[in-house]
Amino acid sequence: MKGIIxxxxxxxxxxxxxxxxxxxxxxxxxxxxxxxxxxxxxKEIITYQKQEKIGDKFVEIEESVGEYYSVDRVMKEIEKDRVFYEESGGGVTFSGGEPFHQFDFLMELLRTCKEKDIHTCVDTTAYVDKDKIQKAAAYTDLFLYDLKHIDDEQHKRYTGVSNKLILENLILLDHLKKEIQIRYPLIPGMNDDETDILKMMAFLQKLRKLHPVSILPYHKIGKHKYSQFGIEYKMNDIEEPSKEQIEKVKKLFETAGFETTVGG
Ligand code: SF4
Known part of the structure; x- marks a missing residue:
């Protein structure tokens, strides 16, 4: 089986x-x-033009994003680092994009990793059918679970989809007693309203256990890519959060009893 990485x-x-x-x-x-x-x-491999300086001349070259990999080829890459996993308590993380978008390929990779006794994480926003996430849960040691906005209308506005399924899947994984780390991207003016954060915490507090929270402060690192790929960048007026803003939100989570970190 092959997938695109x-x-x-x-x-x-x-x-x-x-x-x-x-x-x-x-x-x-x-x-x-x-x-x-x-x-x-x-989901497909895409190509784009970019300028590269050769000597004192700029030339247009074609680059592509994505490559077909077999499960065996991915496993060879993963196996190269096995010694580091054993020494550090690490393993493999499947991320994206949204890894569930290539469900069969993801399942095959997860199954193979578990056969080889490798710790598995899936970094996901879990916008996926319940039966799929349930199947993947059997082979996933830890979910890095993106929760972007507790308000459904705002979630639809900023991500293009409802958060209903995402919240339901989080409840499902919690009931399955899976290890979960919540990842909350902190975006000033979009999802940092204190009322919304309190609502998100109230939702998380109803789960079986208080899962740890990672705050991921917004940054502009990927901005240049939008023009490269001909996609409108809608964040020109949004600033990166200050240290004080990040600290304030961290305090809110900590005060409510969540183990909270900033960054990954
Ligand atoms: S940040 Fe949003 S759009 Fe980008 S890969 Fe993650 S879920 Fe997809």
Whole structure:
């Protein structure tokens, strides 16, 4: 079986516990305004033109994003780092895009990793059918679970989809007693209203346990990609959150009893 991957990052330290290999699967059904990987959205391999300086001359060259990988080829990349997993308590993280967008390929990778006793994380926003997430849960040790907005209308506005299924799947994984780390992207003026944060915390407090929360402050690193791929960038007026803003939100979560970190 083959799938399309747009990057494999070795020695990752922000994508779950220990030292990890992060495999980025192409395709995402959302379109978050702040996404720093818009090249991941299309499920297919895409090509684009870019300028490169050769000597004192700029020339147009064609680049592509995404490449077909067999499960065996991905596993060879993962196996290269096994010694680091064993020493650091790490493993492999499947990210995207949205990894569930290539469900069969993801399942095959997860199954193979577990056969080889490798710790597995799935970094997801879980906009996927319940039966699929339930099947994947059997082979996933930890879900890095993106929760972008508790208000459904705002969620639809900024991501293009409802949060209903995302919240239902979170309840399902919690009932299945899965390990979950909530990832909350902090975007000034979009999802940092204190009332919304309190509502999100109230939702999380109703789960079986208080799952840890990672705050992921918005940054503009991916901005240049939007013009490269001919996609409108809607975040020109949005600033990165200040240290004080981040600290204030962290305090809110901590005061409510959540183990809270900033970054991955
Ligand atoms: S879910 Fe992730 S990959 Fe998909 S658009 Fe949003 S930020 Fe980008």
């Amino acid at each position: 747009f990057d494999i990052k070795h020695y990752a330290i922000h994508d779950g516990p220990g030292i990890r290999t992060t495999v980025f699967l192409k395709g995402c059904p959302l379109g978050c305004w702040w996404c720093h990987n818009p090249e991941s959205w299309a």
